[in-house]
Amino acid sequence: MTDTTTTPPVQTQLRRGRFSEFWYYFSQNRGAVIGLVIFSFIVFIAVFAPLIAPHSPSVQNRDAFLVPPFWQEGGSLTYLLGTDAVGRDILSRLMYGAQFSLFIGLFVVVLSVTSGVIIGLLAGYFRGWVDTVIMRIMDVILAFPSLLLALVLVAILGPGLLNAMIAIALILQPHFVRLTRASVMSERDREYVIASRVAGAGSARLMFLTMLPNCLAPLIVQATLSFSTAILDAAALGFLGMGAQPPTPEWGSMLAEAREFILRAWWVVTLPGLAILITVLAINLMGDGLRDALDPKLKKS
Protein backbone atom coordinates (compact mmCIF):
# COMPACT_ATOMS: atom_id res chain seq x y z
CA MET A 1 0.00 0.00 0.00
CA THR A 2 3.00 2.27 -0.16
CA ASP A 3 2.33 3.28 -3.74
CA THR A 4 -1.37 3.96 -3.80
CA THR A 5 -0.79 7.29 -5.52
CA THR A 6 1.10 5.88 -8.51
CA THR A 7 -1.17 2.96 -9.38
CA PRO A 8 -4.66 3.68 -8.11
CA PRO A 9 -6.71 1.48 -10.50
CA VAL A 10 -4.83 -1.73 -9.72
CA GLN A 11 -4.96 -1.01 -6.00
CA THR A 12 -8.69 -0.38 -5.85
CA GLN A 13 -9.37 -3.42 -7.95
CA LEU A 14 -7.16 -5.52 -5.74
CA ARG A 15 -8.82 -4.15 -2.65
CA ARG A 16 -12.31 -4.81 -4.00
CA GLY A 17 -11.23 -8.33 -4.92
CA ARG A 18 -9.88 -8.85 -1.45
CA PHE A 19 -13.05 -7.59 0.13
CA SER A 20 -15.31 -9.82 -1.93
CA GLU A 21 -13.08 -12.76 -1.11
CA PHE A 22 -13.32 -11.87 2.55
CA TRP A 23 -17.09 -11.47 2.28
CA TYR A 24 -17.37 -14.83 0.55
CA TYR A 25 -15.69 -16.64 3.42
CA PHE A 26 -17.42 -14.54 6.07
CA SER A 27 -20.89 -15.21 4.64
CA GLN A 28 -20.15 -18.95 4.50
CA ASN A 29 -20.27 -18.88 8.29
CA ARG A 30 -23.94 -18.81 9.25
CA GLY A 31 -23.23 -17.86 12.86
CA ALA A 32 -21.14 -14.89 11.77
CA VAL A 33 -23.95 -13.55 9.58
CA ILE A 34 -26.46 -13.95 12.41
CA GLY A 35 -24.01 -12.13 14.69
CA LEU A 36 -23.67 -9.33 12.17
CA VAL A 37 -27.44 -8.94 11.86
CA ILE A 38 -27.94 -8.82 15.64
CA PHE A 39 -25.04 -6.43 16.05
CA SER A 40 -26.41 -4.11 13.36
CA PHE A 41 -29.76 -4.15 15.14
CA ILE A 42 -28.10 -3.17 18.45
CA VAL A 43 -26.19 -0.38 16.70
CA PHE A 44 -29.48 0.82 15.21
CA ILE A 45 -31.13 0.89 18.64
CA ALA A 46 -28.18 2.68 20.19
CA VAL A 47 -28.07 5.35 17.47
CA PHE A 48 -31.81 5.99 17.42
CA ALA A 49 -32.47 5.46 21.14
CA PRO A 50 -33.64 9.06 21.68
CA LEU A 51 -36.21 8.60 18.88
CA ILE A 52 -37.51 5.09 19.52
CA ALA A 53 -37.36 4.82 23.32
CA PRO A 54 -40.91 5.11 24.66
CA HIS A 55 -39.83 6.95 27.83
CA SER A 56 -36.93 8.91 29.19
CA PRO A 57 -34.31 6.62 30.79
CA SER A 58 -34.14 8.75 33.94
CA VAL A 59 -37.70 9.88 34.61
CA GLN A 60 -39.09 8.21 37.72
CA ASN A 61 -42.77 7.41 38.01
CA ARG A 62 -43.98 7.25 41.60
CA ASP A 63 -47.13 5.41 40.56
CA ALA A 64 -45.32 2.58 38.83
CA PHE A 65 -42.70 0.93 41.03
CA LEU A 66 -41.59 -2.54 39.90
CA VAL A 67 -44.36 -2.96 37.32
CA PRO A 68 -43.89 -6.37 35.62
CA PRO A 69 -43.57 -6.78 31.80
CA PHE A 70 -46.79 -6.46 29.79
CA TRP A 71 -47.45 -10.20 29.38
CA GLN A 72 -47.48 -10.79 33.10
CA GLU A 73 -50.36 -10.08 35.43
CA GLY A 74 -50.25 -6.46 36.57
CA GLY A 75 -48.19 -5.39 33.58
CA SER A 76 -49.26 -2.69 31.17
CA LEU A 77 -48.50 -1.71 27.60
CA THR A 78 -47.16 1.65 28.80
CA TYR A 79 -44.14 -0.15 30.19
CA LEU A 80 -43.50 -3.02 27.79
CA LEU A 81 -40.69 -4.57 29.81
CA GLY A 82 -41.80 -3.25 33.17
CA THR A 83 -40.24 -0.70 35.49
CA ASP A 84 -37.50 -0.75 38.10
CA ALA A 85 -37.63 0.04 41.81
CA VAL A 86 -37.97 3.79 41.28
CA GLY A 87 -40.44 3.53 38.41
CA ARG A 88 -38.14 4.01 35.41
CA ASP A 89 -39.01 2.26 32.14
CA ILE A 90 -36.68 -0.71 31.70
CA LEU A 91 -37.04 -0.91 27.91
CA SER A 92 -35.93 2.70 27.52
CA ARG A 93 -33.05 2.22 29.92
CA LEU A 94 -31.92 -0.87 28.00
CA MET A 95 -32.03 1.09 24.73
CA TYR A 96 -29.92 3.90 26.15
CA GLY A 97 -27.69 1.29 27.77
CA ALA A 98 -26.81 0.02 24.29
CA GLN A 99 -25.23 3.42 23.61
CA PHE A 100 -22.99 3.03 26.65
CA SER A 101 -21.95 -0.53 25.93
CA LEU A 102 -21.07 0.13 22.29
CA PHE A 103 -19.25 3.31 23.23
CA ILE A 104 -17.31 1.45 25.94
CA GLY A 105 -16.33 -1.28 23.46
CA LEU A 106 -15.29 1.24 20.82
CA PHE A 107 -13.37 3.49 23.18
CA VAL A 108 -11.50 0.65 24.85
CA VAL A 109 -10.64 -1.07 21.56
CA VAL A 110 -9.41 2.13 19.92
CA LEU A 111 -7.30 3.02 22.95
CA SER A 112 -5.81 -0.43 23.47
CA VAL A 113 -5.26 -1.13 19.76
CA THR A 114 -3.48 2.16 19.03
CA SER A 115 -1.26 2.00 22.10
CA GLY A 116 -0.72 -1.75 21.79
CA VAL A 117 0.16 -1.63 18.09
CA ILE A 118 2.61 1.26 18.49
CA ILE A 119 4.35 -0.37 21.46
CA GLY A 120 4.37 -3.76 19.72
CA LEU A 121 5.82 -2.27 16.53
CA LEU A 122 8.59 -0.61 18.53
CA ALA A 123 9.40 -3.84 20.37
CA GLY A 124 9.37 -6.04 17.28
CA TYR A 125 11.19 -3.58 15.05
CA PHE A 126 13.98 -2.40 17.34
CA ARG A 127 14.43 -5.61 19.36
CA GLY A 128 17.28 -5.46 21.92
CA TRP A 129 16.73 -3.66 25.20
CA VAL A 130 13.64 -1.79 23.95
CA ASP A 131 12.00 -5.15 23.32
CA THR A 132 13.14 -6.62 26.64
CA VAL A 133 11.88 -3.69 28.70
CA ILE A 134 8.52 -3.56 26.90
CA MET A 135 7.89 -7.28 27.09
CA ARG A 136 8.80 -7.50 30.79
CA ILE A 137 6.31 -4.70 31.52
CA MET A 138 3.65 -6.59 29.57
CA ASP A 139 4.46 -9.73 31.57
CA VAL A 140 3.84 -7.78 34.75
CA ILE A 141 0.42 -6.59 33.53
CA LEU A 142 -0.49 -10.13 32.52
CA ALA A 143 0.64 -11.54 35.87
CA PHE A 144 -2.44 -10.10 37.59
CA PRO A 145 -5.98 -11.43 37.11
CA SER A 146 -7.40 -8.90 34.64
CA LEU A 147 -10.43 -7.88 36.65
CA LEU A 148 -8.42 -7.48 39.87
CA LEU A 149 -5.98 -5.13 38.16
CA ALA A 150 -8.86 -3.15 36.66
CA LEU A 151 -10.49 -2.94 40.09
CA VAL A 152 -7.30 -1.67 41.71
CA LEU A 153 -6.65 0.82 38.91
CA VAL A 154 -10.16 2.19 39.31
CA ALA A 155 -9.52 2.44 43.06
CA ILE A 156 -6.51 4.62 42.26
CA LEU A 157 -8.20 6.70 39.55
CA GLY A 158 -11.59 6.91 41.28
CA PRO A 159 -14.82 5.10 40.33
CA GLY A 160 -16.50 6.16 37.10
CA LEU A 161 -17.08 5.07 33.55
CA LEU A 162 -14.13 6.91 31.98
CA ASN A 163 -11.67 5.55 34.52
CA ALA A 164 -13.10 2.06 34.16
CA MET A 165 -12.61 2.26 30.38
CA ILE A 166 -9.00 3.44 30.79
CA ALA A 167 -8.31 0.60 33.23
CA ILE A 168 -9.82 -2.00 30.89
CA ALA A 169 -7.88 -0.63 27.92
CA LEU A 170 -4.69 -0.99 29.93
CA ILE A 171 -5.34 -4.63 30.84
CA LEU A 172 -6.29 -5.57 27.26
CA GLN A 173 -3.40 -3.76 25.61
CA PRO A 174 -0.64 -6.40 26.25
CA HIS A 175 -2.47 -8.82 23.92
CA PHE A 176 -2.10 -6.33 21.06
CA VAL A 177 1.54 -5.69 21.93
CA ARG A 178 2.33 -9.41 21.82
CA LEU A 179 0.42 -10.02 18.58
CA THR A 180 1.93 -7.03 16.78
CA ARG A 181 5.43 -7.86 17.97
CA ALA A 182 5.11 -11.48 16.82
CA SER A 183 3.84 -10.48 13.36
CA VAL A 184 6.47 -7.77 12.96
CA MET A 185 9.24 -10.18 13.89
CA SER A 186 8.10 -12.63 11.23
CA GLU A 187 7.70 -9.87 8.63
CA ARG A 188 10.80 -7.78 9.20
CA ASP A 189 13.20 -10.05 7.34
CA ARG A 190 10.91 -10.64 4.37
CA GLU A 191 12.13 -9.48 0.98
CA TYR A 192 9.59 -6.70 0.53
CA VAL A 193 10.63 -5.09 3.77
CA ILE A 194 14.31 -5.37 2.96
CA ALA A 195 13.63 -3.98 -0.52
CA SER A 196 11.83 -1.06 0.99
CA ARG A 197 14.66 -0.47 3.40
CA VAL A 198 17.22 -0.60 0.61
CA ALA A 199 15.11 1.90 -1.30
CA GLY A 200 15.69 4.25 1.61
CA ALA A 201 12.51 3.98 3.64
CA GLY A 202 12.89 5.27 7.20
CA SER A 203 11.96 3.36 10.36
CA ALA A 204 8.56 5.00 10.76
CA ARG A 205 7.62 4.29 7.16
CA LEU A 206 8.81 0.68 7.38
CA MET A 207 6.88 0.10 10.57
CA PHE A 208 3.58 1.80 9.81
CA LEU A 209 3.23 1.68 6.02
CA THR A 210 5.22 -1.34 4.93
CA MET A 211 4.80 -3.92 7.67
CA LEU A 212 1.69 -2.97 9.61
CA PRO A 213 -0.83 -3.59 6.77
CA ASN A 214 0.47 -7.15 6.52
CA CYS A 215 0.05 -7.77 10.24
CA LEU A 216 -3.57 -6.66 10.39
CA ALA A 217 -5.49 -9.94 10.13
CA PRO A 218 -4.78 -11.31 13.64
CA LEU A 219 -5.15 -7.81 15.07
CA ILE A 220 -8.64 -7.42 13.62
CA VAL A 221 -9.72 -10.73 15.13
CA GLN A 222 -8.21 -9.81 18.51
CA ALA A 223 -9.86 -6.38 18.35
CA THR A 224 -13.27 -8.00 17.88
CA LEU A 225 -12.70 -10.29 20.85
CA SER A 226 -11.47 -7.35 22.94
CA PHE A 227 -14.60 -5.42 22.04
CA SER A 228 -16.73 -8.06 23.73
CA THR A 229 -14.30 -8.47 26.65
CA ALA A 230 -14.41 -4.71 27.19
CA ILE A 231 -18.21 -4.74 27.37
CA LEU A 232 -18.17 -7.67 29.80
CA ASP A 233 -15.46 -6.19 32.04
CA ALA A 234 -17.06 -2.74 32.09
CA ALA A 235 -20.37 -4.34 33.05
CA ALA A 236 -18.59 -6.34 35.77
CA LEU A 237 -16.99 -3.18 37.16
CA GLY A 238 -20.37 -1.42 36.97
CA PHE A 239 -21.88 -4.38 38.82
CA LEU A 240 -19.23 -4.11 41.55
CA GLY A 241 -20.01 -0.41 41.83
CA MET A 242 -16.68 0.73 40.39
CA GLY A 243 -17.74 1.50 36.81
CA ALA A 244 -20.57 3.68 35.57
CA GLN A 245 -22.37 5.22 38.53
CA PRO A 246 -26.16 5.33 39.04
CA PRO A 247 -28.39 6.69 37.60
CA THR A 248 -26.47 6.02 34.33
CA PRO A 249 -28.48 3.40 32.40
CA GLU A 250 -25.39 1.21 31.92
CA TRP A 251 -26.32 -2.47 31.90
CA GLY A 252 -23.84 -3.55 34.59
CA SER A 253 -24.84 -0.84 37.04
CA MET A 254 -28.53 -1.52 36.28
CA LEU A 255 -27.85 -5.07 37.47
CA ALA A 256 -26.11 -3.81 40.59
CA GLU A 257 -29.12 -1.64 41.47
CA ALA A 258 -31.48 -4.54 40.80
CA ARG A 259 -29.66 -7.06 43.00
CA GLU A 260 -31.79 -6.57 46.09
CA PHE A 261 -34.99 -7.27 44.15
CA ILE A 262 -33.64 -10.53 42.78
CA LEU A 263 -36.28 -12.73 44.41
CA ARG A 264 -39.16 -10.25 44.06
CA ALA A 265 -38.93 -8.88 40.53
CA TRP A 266 -37.15 -11.20 38.10
CA TRP A 267 -37.33 -8.74 35.18
CA VAL A 268 -35.13 -6.03 36.71
CA VAL A 269 -32.32 -8.58 37.06
CA THR A 270 -32.88 -10.76 34.01
CA LEU A 271 -33.26 -8.19 31.25
CA PRO A 272 -30.07 -6.09 31.58
CA GLY A 273 -27.98 -9.28 31.78
CA LEU A 274 -29.73 -10.69 28.74
CA ALA A 275 -28.88 -7.51 26.86
CA ILE A 276 -25.20 -7.93 27.80
CA LEU A 277 -25.22 -11.61 26.81
CA ILE A 278 -26.86 -11.00 23.41
CA THR A 279 -24.50 -8.14 22.56
CA VAL A 280 -21.39 -10.04 23.58
CA LEU A 281 -22.58 -13.20 21.85
CA ALA A 282 -23.24 -11.34 18.59
CA ILE A 283 -19.77 -9.82 18.65
CA ASN A 284 -18.13 -13.17 19.43
CA LEU A 285 -20.05 -14.82 16.58
CA MET A 286 -18.70 -12.18 14.22
CA GLY A 287 -15.24 -12.66 15.69
CA ASP A 288 -15.31 -16.38 14.88
CA GLY A 289 -16.42 -15.58 11.34
CA LEU A 290 -13.69 -12.97 10.93
CA ARG A 291 -11.07 -15.42 12.13
CA ASP A 292 -12.19 -18.06 9.67
CA ALA A 293 -12.32 -15.53 6.84
CA LEU A 294 -8.97 -13.91 7.59
CA ASP A 295 -6.94 -16.94 8.55
CA PRO A 296 -5.56 -18.49 5.36
CA LYS A 297 -4.68 -21.71 7.18
CA LEU A 298 -8.30 -22.50 7.89
CA LYS A 299 -9.64 -21.56 4.46
CA LYS A 300 -8.54 -24.72 2.73
CA SER A 301 -9.97 -27.15 5.26
Next chain:
Amino acid sequence: MLRFFLTRLGLLIPTFIGVSIVAFAFIRLLPGDPIMLLAGERGIDPARYAELQASLGFDKPLPIQYFNYLSDIVTGDFGTSIVTKRPVLDEFMTLFPATIELALCAIILATLVGIPAGVLAAVKRGTWLDQTVMGTALVGYSMPIFWWGLLLIIFFSGILQWTPVSGRISLVYFFPPVTGFMLIDSLLSGQSGAFRSALSHLVLPTIVLATIPLAVIARQTRSAMLEVLGEDYVRTARAKGLPPRRVIGLHALRNALIPVITTIGLQVGVLLAGAILTETIFSWPGIGKWMVDSVFKRDYSVVQGGLLLIAGVIMIVNLVVDLLYGLINPRIRH
Protein backbone atom coordinates in the same frame (compact mmCIF):
# COMPACT_ATOMS: atom_id res chain seq x y z
CA MET B 1 14.99 -30.67 32.51
CA LEU B 2 16.79 -28.92 35.37
CA ARG B 3 18.12 -26.31 32.96
CA PHE B 4 14.64 -25.80 31.57
CA PHE B 5 13.34 -25.33 35.12
CA LEU B 6 16.08 -22.85 36.02
CA THR B 7 15.61 -20.72 32.87
CA ARG B 8 11.87 -20.55 33.50
CA LEU B 9 12.52 -19.62 37.12
CA GLY B 10 15.01 -16.98 36.02
CA LEU B 11 12.42 -15.42 33.71
CA LEU B 12 10.09 -15.02 36.68
CA ILE B 13 12.46 -12.81 38.66
CA PRO B 14 12.03 -9.63 36.55
CA THR B 15 8.27 -10.20 36.48
CA PHE B 16 8.19 -10.59 40.24
CA ILE B 17 10.19 -7.40 40.71
CA GLY B 18 7.76 -5.63 38.37
CA VAL B 19 4.77 -6.98 40.28
CA SER B 20 6.27 -5.85 43.58
CA ILE B 21 6.87 -2.37 42.11
CA VAL B 22 3.19 -2.23 41.11
CA ALA B 23 2.12 -3.24 44.62
CA PHE B 24 4.61 -0.80 46.16
CA ALA B 25 3.47 2.01 43.87
CA PHE B 26 -0.22 1.31 44.49
CA ILE B 27 -0.41 2.99 47.92
CA ARG B 28 1.76 5.86 46.77
CA LEU B 29 -0.34 6.47 43.63
CA LEU B 30 -3.61 6.75 45.51
CA PRO B 31 -4.89 10.29 45.55
CA GLY B 32 -4.00 11.91 48.85
CA ASP B 33 -1.40 11.34 51.51
CA PRO B 34 -0.91 7.66 52.43
CA ILE B 35 -0.73 8.47 56.14
CA MET B 36 -3.94 10.47 56.01
CA LEU B 37 -5.48 7.47 54.25
CA LEU B 38 -4.27 5.20 57.03
CA ALA B 39 -5.58 7.61 59.66
CA GLY B 40 -9.02 7.55 58.10
CA GLU B 41 -11.79 10.04 58.72
CA ARG B 42 -10.74 11.05 62.23
CA GLY B 43 -7.73 13.09 61.18
CA ILE B 44 -4.44 13.17 63.00
CA ASP B 45 -2.30 15.67 64.93
CA PRO B 46 1.08 16.79 63.48
CA ALA B 47 3.22 15.08 66.14
CA ARG B 48 1.54 11.72 65.60
CA TYR B 49 1.77 12.34 61.85
CA ALA B 50 5.56 12.72 62.03
CA GLU B 51 5.81 9.70 64.29
CA LEU B 52 3.78 7.55 61.89
CA GLN B 53 5.73 8.87 58.94
CA ALA B 54 8.97 7.81 60.57
CA SER B 55 7.69 4.43 61.74
CA LEU B 56 6.27 3.58 58.32
CA GLY B 57 9.39 4.84 56.60
CA PHE B 58 7.55 7.35 54.42
CA ASP B 59 10.13 10.05 55.29
CA LYS B 60 12.88 8.17 53.47
CA PRO B 61 13.70 8.45 49.75
CA LEU B 62 11.62 6.21 47.45
CA PRO B 63 14.35 3.70 46.48
CA ILE B 64 15.07 3.05 50.18
CA GLN B 65 11.35 2.71 50.88
CA TYR B 66 11.12 0.17 48.07
CA PHE B 67 14.13 -1.73 49.35
CA ASN B 68 12.61 -1.87 52.84
CA TYR B 69 9.33 -3.03 51.33
CA LEU B 70 11.10 -5.83 49.46
CA SER B 71 12.97 -6.99 52.56
CA ASP B 72 9.69 -7.03 54.51
CA ILE B 73 8.16 -9.24 51.84
CA VAL B 74 11.09 -11.61 51.82
CA THR B 75 10.66 -12.08 55.57
CA GLY B 76 6.96 -12.78 55.08
CA ASP B 77 5.66 -9.39 56.24
CA PHE B 78 2.98 -8.28 53.79
CA GLY B 79 1.66 -5.49 55.98
CA THR B 80 -1.18 -5.28 58.48
CA SER B 81 -4.85 -4.74 57.78
CA ILE B 82 -6.02 -1.30 58.85
CA VAL B 83 -9.50 -2.60 59.61
CA THR B 84 -8.87 -5.88 61.43
CA LYS B 85 -5.28 -5.13 62.60
CA ARG B 86 -4.32 -8.66 61.57
CA PRO B 87 -1.30 -9.40 59.36
CA VAL B 88 -2.33 -9.52 55.68
CA LEU B 89 -0.56 -12.85 55.22
CA ASP B 90 -2.61 -14.41 58.04
CA GLU B 91 -5.88 -13.21 56.53
CA PHE B 92 -4.81 -14.46 53.13
CA MET B 93 -3.94 -17.89 54.53
CA THR B 94 -7.31 -18.13 56.31
CA LEU B 95 -9.33 -17.21 53.24
CA PHE B 96 -7.26 -18.78 50.47
CA PRO B 97 -8.43 -22.41 51.05
CA ALA B 98 -12.02 -21.31 50.34
CA THR B 99 -10.94 -19.94 46.97
CA ILE B 100 -8.79 -22.99 46.20
CA GLU B 101 -11.68 -25.31 47.02
CA LEU B 102 -14.03 -23.37 44.73
CA ALA B 103 -11.48 -23.00 41.93
CA LEU B 104 -10.47 -26.67 42.08
CA CYS B 105 -14.07 -27.86 41.90
CA ALA B 106 -14.71 -25.46 39.03
CA ILE B 107 -11.70 -26.56 36.99
CA ILE B 108 -12.51 -30.23 37.61
CA LEU B 109 -16.08 -29.69 36.41
CA ALA B 110 -14.87 -27.68 33.41
CA THR B 111 -12.37 -30.40 32.44
CA LEU B 112 -14.69 -33.35 32.99
CA VAL B 113 -17.43 -31.79 30.86
CA GLY B 114 -15.35 -29.69 28.48
CA ILE B 115 -12.98 -32.34 27.12
CA PRO B 116 -15.63 -34.99 26.28
CA ALA B 117 -17.85 -32.27 24.78
CA GLY B 118 -15.00 -31.04 22.60
CA VAL B 119 -14.04 -34.56 21.50
CA LEU B 120 -17.64 -35.35 20.66
CA ALA B 121 -18.01 -32.15 18.64
CA ALA B 122 -14.81 -32.88 16.71
CA VAL B 123 -15.71 -36.49 15.94
CA LYS B 124 -19.23 -35.54 14.84
CA ARG B 125 -17.98 -32.49 12.98
CA GLY B 126 -20.65 -30.57 11.08
CA THR B 127 -23.61 -32.44 12.57
CA TRP B 128 -26.30 -30.88 14.72
CA LEU B 129 -24.49 -32.28 17.76
CA ASP B 130 -21.34 -30.35 16.88
CA GLN B 131 -23.35 -27.21 16.29
CA THR B 132 -25.25 -27.56 19.56
CA VAL B 133 -22.10 -28.16 21.60
CA MET B 134 -20.21 -25.30 19.98
CA GLY B 135 -23.23 -22.98 20.15
CA THR B 136 -23.58 -23.68 23.86
CA ALA B 137 -19.85 -23.19 24.34
CA LEU B 138 -20.02 -19.80 22.64
CA VAL B 139 -22.92 -18.74 24.86
CA GLY B 140 -20.90 -19.85 27.90
CA TYR B 141 -17.88 -17.97 26.63
CA SER B 142 -19.95 -14.79 26.20
CA MET B 143 -21.65 -15.10 29.58
CA PRO B 144 -21.57 -12.23 32.05
CA ILE B 145 -20.98 -14.60 34.97
CA PHE B 146 -22.20 -12.20 37.65
CA TRP B 147 -25.59 -12.23 35.94
CA TRP B 148 -25.48 -15.99 35.37
CA GLY B 149 -24.96 -16.43 39.12
CA LEU B 150 -27.98 -14.25 39.88
CA LEU B 151 -30.11 -16.25 37.42
CA LEU B 152 -29.11 -19.53 39.05
CA ILE B 153 -29.95 -18.06 42.47
CA ILE B 154 -33.38 -16.95 41.20
CA PHE B 155 -34.09 -20.40 39.81
CA PHE B 156 -32.48 -22.88 42.20
CA SER B 157 -32.59 -20.93 45.44
CA GLY B 158 -35.67 -18.81 44.81
CA ILE B 159 -38.13 -20.90 42.82
CA LEU B 160 -37.01 -24.46 43.56
CA GLN B 161 -35.48 -23.73 46.99
CA TRP B 162 -32.87 -26.44 46.42
CA THR B 163 -29.74 -24.57 47.32
CA PRO B 164 -28.80 -21.90 49.85
CA VAL B 165 -28.05 -18.40 48.62
CA SER B 166 -24.73 -17.63 50.27
CA GLY B 167 -21.84 -18.79 52.42
CA ARG B 168 -19.92 -22.07 52.62
CA ILE B 169 -21.99 -24.05 55.09
CA SER B 170 -25.18 -23.70 57.10
CA LEU B 171 -24.71 -21.80 60.37
CA VAL B 172 -26.02 -24.71 62.46
CA TYR B 173 -22.78 -26.59 61.88
CA PHE B 174 -19.61 -25.56 63.58
CA PHE B 175 -16.26 -27.29 63.67
CA PRO B 176 -12.67 -26.08 63.73
CA PRO B 177 -11.02 -25.91 60.30
CA VAL B 178 -8.51 -28.72 59.83
CA THR B 179 -7.62 -28.55 56.15
CA GLY B 180 -9.53 -25.36 55.32
CA PHE B 181 -11.46 -27.27 52.66
CA MET B 182 -15.08 -27.31 53.80
CA LEU B 183 -15.92 -30.54 51.99
CA ILE B 184 -13.14 -32.45 53.77
CA ASP B 185 -13.55 -30.70 57.14
CA SER B 186 -17.28 -31.38 57.19
CA LEU B 187 -16.62 -35.08 56.62
CA LEU B 188 -13.94 -35.13 59.33
CA SER B 189 -16.26 -33.42 61.81
CA GLY B 190 -18.56 -36.42 61.73
CA GLN B 191 -21.64 -34.23 62.12
CA SER B 192 -24.52 -35.66 60.16
CA GLY B 193 -25.70 -33.44 57.35
CA ALA B 194 -22.63 -31.22 57.45
CA PHE B 195 -21.13 -32.61 54.25
CA ARG B 196 -24.45 -32.32 52.46
CA SER B 197 -24.78 -28.73 53.57
CA ALA B 198 -21.25 -27.87 52.43
CA LEU B 199 -21.88 -29.55 49.09
CA SER B 200 -25.16 -27.72 48.48
CA HIS B 201 -23.44 -24.40 49.18
CA LEU B 202 -20.69 -25.26 46.74
CA VAL B 203 -22.75 -26.36 43.72
CA LEU B 204 -23.93 -23.02 42.29
CA PRO B 205 -20.66 -21.10 42.76
CA THR B 206 -18.82 -24.00 41.10
CA ILE B 207 -21.12 -23.95 38.08
CA VAL B 208 -20.80 -20.18 37.74
CA LEU B 209 -17.02 -20.18 38.05
CA ALA B 210 -16.66 -23.18 35.70
CA THR B 211 -18.73 -21.67 32.89
CA ILE B 212 -16.08 -19.72 31.01
CA PRO B 213 -13.21 -22.24 31.47
CA LEU B 214 -15.58 -25.00 30.36
CA ALA B 215 -16.42 -23.17 27.15
CA VAL B 216 -12.77 -22.40 26.47
CA ILE B 217 -11.70 -26.00 27.12
CA ALA B 218 -14.47 -27.42 24.90
CA ARG B 219 -13.55 -25.10 22.01
CA GLN B 220 -9.84 -25.77 22.39
CA THR B 221 -10.34 -29.55 22.61
CA ARG B 222 -12.46 -29.54 19.47
CA SER B 223 -9.95 -27.62 17.39
CA ALA B 224 -7.00 -29.65 18.72
CA MET B 225 -8.86 -32.88 17.96
CA LEU B 226 -9.74 -31.74 14.45
CA GLU B 227 -6.10 -30.97 13.77
CA VAL B 228 -4.93 -34.33 15.10
CA LEU B 229 -7.65 -36.32 13.34
CA GLY B 230 -6.25 -35.10 10.02
CA GLU B 231 -2.75 -36.41 10.80
CA ASP B 232 -1.15 -39.30 8.96
CA TYR B 233 -0.70 -41.49 12.02
CA VAL B 234 -4.43 -41.34 12.73
CA ARG B 235 -5.14 -42.41 9.16
CA THR B 236 -2.60 -45.20 9.55
CA ALA B 237 -4.24 -46.37 12.76
CA ARG B 238 -7.60 -46.35 11.00
CA ALA B 239 -6.16 -48.16 7.99
CA LYS B 240 -4.75 -50.83 10.27
CA GLY B 241 -8.34 -51.57 11.17
CA LEU B 242 -8.26 -50.36 14.78
CA PRO B 243 -11.71 -49.73 16.20
CA PRO B 244 -12.68 -46.04 15.99
CA ARG B 245 -12.93 -45.75 19.77
CA ARG B 246 -9.30 -46.85 20.12
CA VAL B 247 -8.12 -44.52 17.37
CA ILE B 248 -9.86 -41.55 18.93
CA GLY B 249 -9.16 -42.38 22.55
CA LEU B 250 -5.61 -43.60 22.34
CA HIS B 251 -3.99 -42.13 19.24
CA ALA B 252 -5.77 -38.87 18.68
CA LEU B 253 -6.86 -37.66 22.12
CA ARG B 254 -3.46 -38.20 23.68
CA ASN B 255 -1.82 -35.81 21.27
CA ALA B 256 -4.72 -33.40 21.18
CA LEU B 257 -4.56 -33.04 24.95
CA ILE B 258 -1.13 -31.39 24.93
CA PRO B 259 -2.40 -27.91 23.95
CA VAL B 260 -5.54 -28.48 26.03
CA ILE B 261 -3.46 -28.94 29.18
CA THR B 262 -1.77 -25.60 28.56
CA THR B 263 -5.20 -24.06 28.11
CA ILE B 264 -6.36 -25.52 31.42
CA GLY B 265 -3.26 -24.13 33.11
CA LEU B 266 -3.89 -20.70 31.62
CA GLN B 267 -7.35 -20.69 33.17
CA VAL B 268 -5.87 -20.01 36.61
CA GLY B 269 -5.85 -16.27 36.00
CA VAL B 270 -9.36 -16.50 34.54
CA LEU B 271 -10.51 -18.45 37.60
CA LEU B 272 -9.10 -15.91 40.03
CA ALA B 273 -10.65 -13.03 38.08
CA GLY B 274 -13.92 -14.98 38.01
CA ALA B 275 -13.60 -15.67 41.72
CA ILE B 276 -13.84 -11.93 42.37
CA LEU B 277 -17.35 -11.87 40.88
CA THR B 278 -18.49 -15.34 41.93
CA GLU B 279 -17.46 -14.90 45.56
CA THR B 280 -19.10 -11.48 45.69
CA ILE B 281 -22.42 -12.84 44.43
CA PHE B 282 -22.48 -15.89 46.70
CA SER B 283 -20.82 -14.21 49.71
CA TRP B 284 -18.16 -16.90 49.48
CA PRO B 285 -15.49 -16.03 52.07
CA GLY B 286 -12.47 -16.32 49.76
CA ILE B 287 -9.76 -13.96 48.54
CA GLY B 288 -11.81 -12.55 45.67
CA LYS B 289 -14.49 -11.19 47.98
CA TRP B 290 -11.75 -10.15 50.42
CA MET B 291 -10.13 -7.97 47.75
CA VAL B 292 -13.42 -6.36 46.67
CA ASP B 293 -14.41 -5.70 50.29
CA SER B 294 -10.99 -4.24 51.04
CA VAL B 295 -11.21 -1.87 48.08
CA PHE B 296 -14.58 -0.68 49.35
CA LYS B 297 -13.42 -0.42 52.97
CA ARG B 298 -10.34 1.46 51.76
CA ASP B 299 -8.20 -1.11 53.55
CA TYR B 300 -5.37 -0.34 51.18
CA SER B 301 -2.63 -2.31 52.89
CA VAL B 302 -4.74 -5.43 52.35
CA VAL B 303 -5.22 -4.52 48.69
CA GLN B 304 -1.47 -3.99 48.35
CA GLY B 305 -0.55 -7.26 50.04
CA GLY B 306 -3.32 -9.18 48.29
CA LEU B 307 -2.25 -7.96 44.85
CA LEU B 308 1.26 -9.23 45.41
CA LEU B 309 0.18 -12.56 46.93
CA ILE B 310 -2.37 -13.28 44.17
CA ALA B 311 0.07 -12.38 41.40
CA GLY B 312 2.64 -14.59 43.14
CA VAL B 313 0.23 -17.53 43.18
CA ILE B 314 -0.55 -17.09 39.48
CA MET B 315 3.13 -16.91 38.60
CA ILE B 316 3.91 -20.09 40.53
CA VAL B 317 0.99 -21.98 38.97
CA ASN B 318 2.03 -20.83 35.50
CA LEU B 319 5.56 -22.04 36.19
CA VAL B 320 4.24 -25.45 37.27
CA VAL B 321 2.09 -25.63 34.11
CA ASP B 322 5.13 -24.74 32.01
CA LEU B 323 7.13 -27.51 33.65
CA LEU B 324 4.34 -30.06 33.21
CA TYR B 325 4.12 -29.02 29.58
CA GLY B 326 7.85 -29.60 29.26
CA LEU B 327 7.43 -33.04 30.81
CA ILE B 328 4.67 -34.24 28.50
CA ASN B 329 6.02 -32.54 25.40
CA PRO B 330 9.81 -32.97 25.28
CA ARG B 331 10.06 -30.89 22.08
CA ILE B 332 9.45 -27.69 24.04
CA ARG B 333 12.44 -28.19 26.31
CA HIS B 334 14.95 -27.46 23.60
